[in-house]
Amino acid sequence: MRRSIRRRPSLSGGERCSMSATTRDSTATERRLRVRVVQRVLPEYRVPIFRRLAQEYDDFRVLYGKPYRGDSVRNAEVTKYSWAAPLRTWYAPGASAPYYCAVKDDSVRGAVVVVNAEVGNLTWPWLLWSRTRQKAAVVAWSFGYEPSRGFDPKHRWKDRLRAWLYQRSDAVLLYWDRARQLLVERGGLAERKLFVAPNTLDTDQQAKIRMGLEQGGRERARQRLGVDVGPVFSYVGRLVDDKEVDRLLAAWSLLEGSPGWNGNLLIVGDGPNYEELRAMAARKSLGRVRFLGELRDPARVGEVLFASDAVVIPGRLGLAVVHAFCFGTPVISTRRGELFHGEGIGYLQDEANGLLVEAGNIDALAGAMQRVAGDAELLRQLRQGAERTLREQASLDVMIRGIKAAIQHAADARERRAER
Structure with missing residues (x-):
């Protein structure tokens, strides 16, 4: 038995013109x-x-x-x-x-x-x-x-x-x-x-910066930053208590103490905890951590994000998530209740465009960075997820x-x- 299909009646030329005029009037x-x-x-x-x-x-x-x-x-x-x-x-x-x-x-x-x-x-x-x-x-x-x-x-x-x-x-x-x-x-x-x-953020501006960086490639960007050997992780943001950068350094200390680890950590930002964090890195003899201070040039910040395998923010999330996603870079952070993170957590999806670990668990934070550094397929999927989220949810x-x-x-x- 053939199924009859009811066709939607086509609009006359006058009706189409009327709808077009209505749309123009609404826009005007x-x-x-x-x-x-x-x-x-x-x-x-x-x-x-x-x-x-x-x-x-x-x-x-x-x-x-x-x-x-x-x-x-x-x-x-x-x-x-x-x-x-x-x-x-x-x-x-x-x-x-x-x-x-x-x-x-x-x-x-x-x-x-x-x-x-x-x-x-x-x-x-x-x-x-x-x-x-x-x-x-x-x-x-x-x-x-x-x-x-x-x-x-x-x-x-x-x-x-x-x-x-x-x-x-x-x-x-x-x-x-x-x-x-x-x-x-x-x-x-x-x-x-x-x-x-x-x-x-101004995702259009970030897209232009990324296009320029892609002409030279990620390896060229890493060479300019002096981190051309090993995986690269970064933190970009204010150095204040609720960002918990001290936990990032504690997790990094575990990684530098493990055999064969050759990763690099770039910390971009300034704030009241700057000197304290530098002193902590010195006490722990973290030789693969570099403090770049506050970078006011958007292109330089973009270069750090583009060169990174992941941005790591153990504490409160804000627009840094979007900033990282503009360069196809996933974010590693921690699970918290609704009263901690800012709107950035709304963009972050565990195992899709980043990784979320238990808050306060230094071993888990170090383990997340190890996963990204050691699993090229995971990193590829997370990068794709970051770009998809930016395009569908976080564009200007x-x-x-x-x-x-x-x-x-x-x-x-x-x-x-x-x-x-």
Whole structure:
């Protein structure tokens, strides 16, 4: 018996033109949106994202403040960009005290405003209070909760306040999907207003750096770094307590003490633990460890990552995971609860694009590095997984799509509010 197949009716030329016109109208309407981003500071890694958004919207501005004294984050050099404008910022005493960005009415009137969603940011509730008068919409943009403390609105007043502010925002933009799950499960937020723009780097810039390095090949890069013999591992990031670089050195000590080990460890970064870690390496006579200090040139950092068989970060994971994946380099780290790692853990999949071992287990950390050094097929698969994750989850395009979706949702919510 032959099975009859119902064919989908084809569209007439007029219908196709109508659909095409609708798409063009929608795109044109989106471009005409007035978009403002209010940031406490404007760090360098955000510049490529905002530069792209400035191309997506005809009226786009980033209003940024001044970092508080002692802040490790600094403003990028953005005076050459027409889309960036400074504003005054007031800080209460104390590093984690409230602050307020002095946004003028005329700068946000009629705009979709994307604002840092921190409980201490008094600009956020001010925008919510004034949005009807300003005919504005508000997108709350954040990690979602305090990474070191989790999200528990039942027992923590800050999280109750955070959930209350999220509920009153027109859209909520988050760094990773786990935050969305927690806000729905514990905060009672409607999933339809939650959007994810995976936090990432300028992956386009990193791709250009990688293309240049690939012309000479990985061995040439290793020769320039002076590590042309043996496997290469690296750490790239701040030298602070929660990165646990001391555990990396302890694991490396086990490897250097094993027969035939000829691996190399490159440590890139600066921070309060720099001298202490150098002294630890000297005490343990770690002759195959090199401290390169802080490298400000992205091409030099890229060369280290490209030359590495794996990046090893025993402690808290952040955007260093994405940075490594930009060069096809897997990451070795440790399993922790949800209250430790940053958004970088959302990209890392054990045995797919990296390796995860038990936290605090120095032998297991050393064993993971031995596996990568001794198994070429495993390393090939991990490299492929890192590149696939970057392409599908962590590219700049993916982040831009998430931001634009949240902005459009907020604009639609404003229209519905105006009709009531």
